[in-house]
Amino acid sequence: MTHPTDAGLRARKRAATQSTIERAALSLALEHGYDGVTVDAICEASMVSQRTFFNYFGSKEGVILGPPPPMPTDAAVEAFVHAAGHDVLGDLVSLLAAAIADGEPDRDLFRSRRVLIQRTPELMNREVARMTELQTGLVAIVLARLRASGRADSSGLTEEARMIVVLAGSVMRYCLEQYFSGTTTGNPREVLENALALVRRITNGS
Amino acid sequence: MTHPTDAGLRARKRAATQSTIERAALSLALEHGYDGVTVDAICEASMVSQRTFFNYFGSKEGVILGPPPPMPTDAAVEAFVHAAGHDVLGDLVSLLAAAIADGEPDRDLFRSRRVLIQRTPELMNREVARMTELQTGLVAIVLARLRASGRADSSGLTEEARMIVVLAGSVMRYCLEQYFSGTTTGNPREVLENALALVRRITNGS
Numbered sequence: 001m002t003h004p005t006d007a008g009l010r011a012r013k014r015a016a017t018q019s020t021i022e023r024a025a026l027s028l029a030l031e032h033g034y035d036g037v038t039v040d041a042i043c044e045a046s047m048v049s050q051r052t053f054f055n056y057f058g059s060k061e062g063v064i065l066g067p068p069p070p071m072p073t074d075a076a077v078e079a080f081v082h083a084a085g086h087d088v089l090g091d092l093v094s095l096l097a098a099a100i101a102d103g104e105p106d107r108d109l110f111r112s113r114r115v116l117i118q119r120t121p122e123l124m125n126r127e128v129a130r131m132t133e134l135q136t137g138l139v140a141i142v143l144a145r146l147r148a149s150g151r152a153d154s155s156g157l158t159e160e161a162r163m164i165v166v167l168a169g170s171v172m173r174y175c176l177e178q179y180f181s182g183t184t185t186g187n188p189r190e191v192l193e194n195a196l197a198l199v200r201r202i203t204n205g206s
Numbered sequence: 207m208t209h210p211t212d213a214g215l216r217a218r219k220r221a222a223t224q225s226t227i228e229r230a231a232l233s234l235a236l237e238h239g240y241d242g243v244t245v246d247a248i249c250e251a252s253m254v255s256q257r258t259f260f261n262y263f264g265s266k267e268g269v270i271l272g273p274p275p276p277m278p279t280d281a282a283v284e285a286f287v288h289a290a291g292h293d294v295l296g297d298l299v300s301l302l303a304a305a306i307a308d309g310e311p312d313r314d315l316f317r318s319r320r321v322l323i324q325r326t327p328e329l330m331n332r333e334v335a336r337m338t339e340l341q342t343g344l345v346a347i348v349l350a351r352l353r354a355s356g357r358a359d360s361s362g363l364t365e366e367a368r369m370i371v372v373l374a375g376s377v378m379r380y381c382l383e384q385y386f387s388g389t390t391t392g393n394p395r396e397v398l399e400n401a402l403a404l405v406r407r408i409t410n411g412s
Contacts, residue, residue, distance in 0.1 A: 089408055124324075156404070163380070163404040170376030174369070198362070198369040202295055203409050 018056055019106075021046045025063040026112040034064060034120040061126060066113055068130060072099040081144045088145055090200045092138070092168040097175075097192035104188065110180050131169075138165045171195055224262055225312075227252045231269040232318040240270060240326040267332060272319055274336060278305040287350045294351055296406045298344070298374040303381075303398035310394065316386050344371045377401055 024046035028037045039060050043053050057063040072080070072095050080095045117123045142161040151157055175195050178184045184191055230252035234243045245266050249259050263269040278286070278301050286301045323329045348367040357363055381397050384390045390397055 118330075156400075159400070160404050160407060163377070163401065164408055166376055166380045167373050167408065170372055171369070174372045194362075194365070195369065198366050201366060202370055202373065 017048065017052070021048060021053060021056060022063060022066070022109060025060075026109060026116065029064055029116050030112055034060075034116060034123060061123065064113065064116055064123060065127060065130070066109070068134065070099045070103060072096065077141055081141065081148050083145070084149075087200060087203045088142060089164050089167055090196065090203050091145075092142060092164060093171050093196050093199050096168060096172055097196055101189040101192050105179075107180050107182070114180075135165050135169065138168070171199055223254065223258070227254060227259060227262060228269060228272070228315060231266070232315060232322065235270055235322050236318055240266075240322060240329060267329070270319065270322055270329060271333060271336070272315070274340065276305045276309060278302065283347055287347065287354050289351070290355075293406060293409045294348060295370050295373055295409050296402065297351075298348060298370060299377050299402050299405050302374060302378055303402055307395040307398050311385075313386050313388070320386075341371050341375065344374070377405055 021042065025037070025042045028041055028045060037060070039050060039053060042060070042063065043050050046053075053063075076095055076098060080091055083091055085091065117127050139158070139161045142164050143158060146157050146161060147153070175188075175191050178195075179186075179188055179191050186194065227248065231243070231248045234247055234251060243266070245256060245259060248266070248269065249256055252259075259269075282301055282304060286297055289297055291297065323333050345364070345367045348370050349364060352363050352367060353359070381394075381401050385392075385394055385397050392400065
């Protein structure tokens with residue numbers, strides 16, 4: 001068995017290595033373009049072996065795009081599906097916010113990623129595919145919630161679920177922009193909680 | 207005075223010329239890139255004089271980006287601001303939908319424009335600026351509505367107005383995507399009315 005302190009130390013070392021590789025990869029790609037960068041060059045710049053690189057990121061695309069957004073736990077999804085109450089949009093924003101609120105994403109890395117994705121059609125396609133997949137998953141969850149609340153399937157329920165996911169997605173994107181544009185001094189949790197309060201006001205029609 | 211039939215004929219001829227120039231410009235830009243196309247080449251391909259071209263579009267950028275989305279009339283805005291009722295988001299979607307529902311936008315032209323905007327950073331910046339300007343105008347209108355309904359200015363009213371505009375914007379974008387991706391058989395009016403009904407269901411928490 002591993003001593004807790006050892007485990008903590010190992011996790012911190014792991015995070016530091018990961019961050020070093022990401023920074024090296026993004027800086028090289030910004031300089032030479034995505035296609036002009038090799039895994040070899042990234043490994044050399046970050047002083048890790050190819051084995052370590054693939055262990056952490058799987059591919060060149062993986063290190064440039066970064067990990068997908070953190071998802072709610074199964075228990076949180078379960079609670080969302082079976083919650084009472086009519087503010088499904090507010091509850092969905094709350095579910096997504098809870099999953100990501102504890103992260104402290106790095107603004108510089110995020111901005112570099114955005115620039116590269118916008119410049120590189122291959123990365124843009126991959127990112128769009130990733131977001132579409134994520135949305136599909138969320139539509140299924142919202143549909144389960146609508147059904148659990150006794151709504152009949154005949155009344156355009158899938159369309160309604162899709163619209164709820166579209167709206168929640170735009171709230172999350174708006175929070176991202178606020179956070180990363182530096183127009184707010186709040187940490188991610190504050191930005192998300194503020195947005196959720198606004199959504200609840202809007203859906204409750206107060 | 208012009209005879210009504212003459213005026214109608216002139217409007218149809220004007221629309222046909224406009225469409226010819228747009229098609230020529232987009233097709234050239236798709237082939238040679240935005241920077242590789244001159245106004246001269248567009249005029250030659252569409253057999254119009256430079257004078258006619260500038261009269262219709264003002265600039266090369268203007269013909270590629272196309273006109274901004276149609277805006278609600280002053281009377282419609284006035285009615286929105288002073289409407290009773292708590293579903294401000296639904297009412298805003300309804301206001302925007304009414305302004306554009308009667309258009310029959312050309313799917314091919316729209317797709318070509320999208321491809322060019324995504325490929326050309328200069329066009330993308332201009333388009334983002336145009337959308338930002340439009341959003342700013344809508345935030346002012348929503349704010350006027352919230353104030354007219356007696357809401358105090360102290361309670362983050364501008365933030366709430368901004369969030370309402372973000373949500374309405376995502377509904378409009380979703381309708382655009384549905385219409386232009388060909389996933390729907392409806393005309394613009396049907397797509398918009400369907401979306402509005404979904405939004406009203408979501409905000410009313412039914």
